[in-house]
Amino acid sequence: MSQELISRSSDLKKLRYEGYQIQVKKGFALLGQVPYVNSNKEVKYGTLVTSLKLAGNKTTKPTNHVIHFIGDHPCNKDGSEISGIKHRSGNNKLTEGIIVNHSFSNKPPNGYNNYYDKFTRYIEIISAPAKSLNSDVTAKTYEIIDTEEDSVFNYYDTNSSRAEINQIAKKLEQQRVGIIGLGGTGSYVLDLVSKTPVKEIRVFDGDVFYQHNAFRSPGAPTNDLLEKKENKSKYFQSIYSNMHSNIVCYNEDVQAATLHKLENLDFVFICIDKGNIKKEIIEYLVEEDISFVDHGIGIEKVDESLIGIIRTTLGTSDKNDHIDDRISFADGNDDEYSTNIQIAELNALNATLGVIKWKKHIGFYQDLTKEYSTIYSINTGVINNDDEL
Incomplete structure (x- = not known):
């Protein structure tokens, strides 16, 4: 009351x-x-x-x-x-x-x-x-206060209120967001999206959270937790449900037979490197008029250093004719641009670029160029934006 x-x-x-x-x-x-x-x-x-x-x-x-x-x-x-x-x-x-x-x-x-x-x-x-x-004293403490029941947050978003951007953040409230794959990039996407007032977050991953995952994901799990070998979706849901109350967990990979579980979503983050199913997922999203960002990382060793690129590609009903030119549908092991090398900061950057694209698409951030593809080259530090609407 x-x-x-x-x-x-x-x-x-x-x-x-x-x-x-x-x-x-x-x-x-x-x-x-x-x-x-x-x-x-x-x-x-x-x-x-x-x-x-x-x-x-x-x-x-x-x-x-x-x-x-x-x-x-x-x-x-x-x-x-x-x-x-x-x-x-x-x-x-x-x-x-x-x-x-x-x-x-x-x-x-x-x-x-x-x-x-x-x-x-x-x-x-x-x-x-x-x-x-003392000029610093104030009655505005912004301390954590239990929130009202109709909020997706378990406590007030005083970050938005303090910055006076609540009206801008409201643009995200009706969004139902899906995250396919909770590896390095997907887990950081969840970290960022869970801090927004989206209506629902659906997460999909059938893999176990192993020790190597701990070194390319947010947080710091204990030995006891790693020994439990929990499913990734369940593991991350248990963490981020402390903040966001409507994270729906699917302990499975998205397959052709389960594409219907993406229905009614407004936006999907694709964070997997399995080309065949990725192609089917994107075809389904385009057909269902669901906007998405596909994330890609390609890292390799050269002369005792790492080089590579980070790619984020947006697809919407307004523009998707660039998809085949930007996204590889070869499986990870067969794609010359894809290796198993993943580094936490690169995963975090890839996730961040994708979330920024989503927020620009929604109108949270101003978007003057409406670029649909972004590629960051590590060794040159250059960011290329292409495929403008």
Whole structure:
């Protein structure tokens, strides 16, 4: 009920997204970690408390301008009490678990329009002396707070709210994303995509997570975990489900008979080097009008150093005539550009380039050139963008 109330009330939701520690308990809104100066001229932190006027599961215009405070009486920087807001002092139990120490009064001519205005005005008054002593103090802590039930995240994305890009991130919310292959590149793709508010992530991999996988994937598994020889999909799902609540795990490789499990997806990351099935997957995605990125890495040893290329190729309903020229459909062992050499930073870069292409395609990032193919050459450091729309 508390989370639903906050998510439905624009004023409380705005406080939370801006980094304030707002919560609701038994009809009261509490905003913690408000910096103030005490009588000893020390910076301390207290909690503002106000009763709420509600209409169903939403807040309405406050009828009471008085606010309560848990902590010492806020003072000016010289240790004298801020008298202009003084109302009452003395412990007062508002309800079970909420005992306040003071109440303050500061009434605008027409009252407060909402609880955002009410809280921020009192914070401005109370925290001003603390800021004059230490300009770094703030009530915006951006600490982890349990999120509302209808979010795919298990806690608030305060990274987006802090950067004020929530509206841009919303472009990803309705996306259903598939990741085929959770080897070096695919596992990094999952790492990045799980940090976005996509509606669903489907992961496909029938292989076991072996010790060599640990050296080209994100994270640092223990010996005990490696000895379990878990399926890759299950292993990575258990990690990233700590953050994203809708990761659907398929402990199998995508085969011709299971292509239907890709249906209803909006975007697919292809991170496998098996050419025959890759061709069938891409043909299916094109037919079903599902956009995708295919990832490729080719590394080889030359003169005791490594050289090679990293490739990301986008395909959409608007453009897919370049696919045969860019993507090899030979199996990994038969492809002269494909070896078994994989290095974590190259896998991570390959994944990053693909995720950036996806986000540009969705409109998260501005896309002026609309390139569909990107190739990075390691030994020259050159990035070539081709196949513009």
